[in-house]
Amino acid sequence: MTSRQYNIETIGIVGTGAMGRGIAQIAALAGLKVRLYDTNPAAVGAARDYLADTFAKLTAKGRLDQARSLAALACVSGAAAINELADCDLVIEAIVEKLDVKQALFRELEAIIGEQCVLASNTSSLSITAIAAACSDPSRVVGFHFFNPVPLMKVVEVIDGLRGDPAAGDALMQLARRVGHTPVRAKDMPGFIVNHAGRGMNTEGLRIAGEGVAEFVDIDRIMREQAGFRLGPFELLDLTALDVSHPVMESIYHQFYEEPRFTPSPITGTRLAGGLIGRKTGEGFYRYVDGQQQVPAEAPAPTALPQRVWVSRQHACARDAVLQLVAKTGVALDEGDTPAADSLLIVTPFGLDATTAAVEEGLDARRVVAIDALFPLVGAKRRTLMTTPATSRETRDAAHALFAADGVPVTVIRDSTGFVAQRVVATIVNIGCDIAQRQIASPQDIDLAVTLGLGYPRGPLALGDALGASTILTILRNILKVLGDPRYRPSPWLARRAQLGLSLTQGDAATEHPQ
Structure with missing residues (x-):
């Protein structure tokens, strides 16, 4: 396969929802020409109006000067028909998460675009290789996964399909930097980096709650105030909303053929069925009044000290x-x-x-x-x-x-292998190590993606180093010994580096590229 040369100046975006609008915003502000298309023609006009309003608000707040605001809006135009994307250098789809729908779109686009055009999917959970399989030329199909809200979440995953041309991925890496984002490169595996690594916090938090160890609010307090995370698992689930996060949990679990590390919890399925979705509906794991989370007060601590x-x-x-x-x-x-x-x-x-x-x-x-x-x-x-x-x-x-x-403040929990923080943190580190072991991404990109994409205080590998790889290994081995659950089996990446006293961020010395 001969690599093409890709020069991206004009971007077509199919789908004008929150993700499509966000991508259009950062691309236009970087001076790229943006052409919006949606099967609903009214949505294209609404998206351009939204961008005009957003640029005006940024200008009024002093975050954007008037000239740049006008120039950015001038870069955005609408396409009344899909064939108006024919001269684009890149087309990004940001449509419904259904494989057959995405494949049909890419087949249609392939018949329209030029040979030097890259086709990119903003999918968060579907296989890039599977999407590309619908095309006669799968080499120029690349994953380009942004996070919501796009202008604020400064990381984007670039995912190479099995038949992908590395030059197409390279072009998107360069484009990501041009629009002010940090790109990370990943192989085509379920969840890529961020949604894969994110299983540790949420699924383990749910498991702890499911065992009756502690209440949702107590688990969140421990993870925030003891472990130093910005949000606990249930605050995070309320923010992302269960109608989004529960299907992703199920999808990743099944795509990994029922891997025990990713086992979902019946808690989220039941709450989703009951409409307790999260912040956007006013009630999830917490109630929200005028957008404010309602948190029960803690009981005062006892005062009688032991002898x-x-x-x-x-x-x-x-x-x-x-x-x-x-x-x-x-x-x-x-x-x-x-x-x-x-x-x-x-x-x-x-x-x-x-x-x-x-x-x-x-x-x-x-x-x-x-x-x-x-x-x-x-x-x-x-x-x-x-x-x-x-x-x-x-x-x-x-x-x-x-x-x-x-x-x-002190939280008292019922008996649990690994308390709360130990279990959750060890699971986060272990899954991060397994992503490195599988060579889905480099250790550096794993930590970068997680800190930027999930807002963790450290990436999973750096976190393991900070707490001690041997300590994390001990925690996992002891949980496994008591429970016998393969969910807690240590990744070989963790076990080998802990035994050798190596950093979890270090690859194999014999295959590392010289500096």
Whole structure:
């Protein structure tokens, strides 16, 4: 196959909904000629009016000067018929997520456009190779996946189909930079990078809720305030809306042939059927009044401190952090190898549940409370405690009072392998590692796509490095040991690099390109 030379100056956009309009906006502002087409002729006029209004508002706010605003609008024209896209250098489809509909469109376009025109799909979940299979020349069909809202989400995935011409993908990488976005390159695999990597947060959050470990709001608080994410899984699901996110979860699960890591939850299917879709309908996992999320207030922490505390010696760093907190309260420390009969017993498991941790150390489960030490305990914004099924109310309240004594909020959850933050973060890291192992994208593009596309504080590989690859590996292996669920099997990428002390962002040394 001989690579063509692609020079993109005129873009056709098929579909003038939110995605089509957003792509048109950034392209016109970059000085590209944009031609809009929609099967509903009125939608084309409405889209151009929307762009005119958007440019005017940006100008009024001082974000866009008048000359550039007028020039950008002048770049946008409508097409009354699809054959008016014949002279475009690139045509992007942003239509319904149905394979047969996209294939039919691409067959129609192929009969119209010139040989140097690239055909791009903004699909979020369908195979680029499958879309391209409808064309007699699949080499110029490329995935060009933007995120909503396009002007604000500054990342775009460029996806090569199996029969794709690399030069076509290269041209879209260059175009993405021209319109002010950061491109990342991916192989044609379900979910590409961002929607693939996003399974960790949502599916694990749903699984934790489904096990009755904690309420939706508590899981969100832990992921925001303890783990440092901008949104928890249920806030995120409300934002994206279940009519969008639930079908994507099911699609990726089935496209990976029921891979346990991506198993959806019946929670979202039931809530979708009940109309609890999210922010846009006023009710999802939260209620929204005038667009404002309604969050229940937390109950005040108990105040009665324990008489004395015994702390497990299983994890030295975690023990030291707990001892610092205990020292500030003035509570006596039980330093015996065998705890006294009236001591509060604190364990710091990684991946194990409180029950297993108590049994392995031969402790009285009625007096055991576990604390999550994956993230720093000193200076924390939130701490998480976990009880065994046998833990007494008095023990639970005493531990709550102890770890909330400095004013830091504490969430107490039911027994769970890996608490909340450990489970979710380890799953995020593990899926990111598997994307790297499958060579769907480079480690650098994986982290870049996730930070820009999902707003995570770090990409999954950098996050694993920050917390320690060996720690993440321990968490996953312990969860797998207790539950026996292959969902938690560690990716070879993670296991090998943890054992060798290598960064998760590092590829195989023998195949890395020299700098």
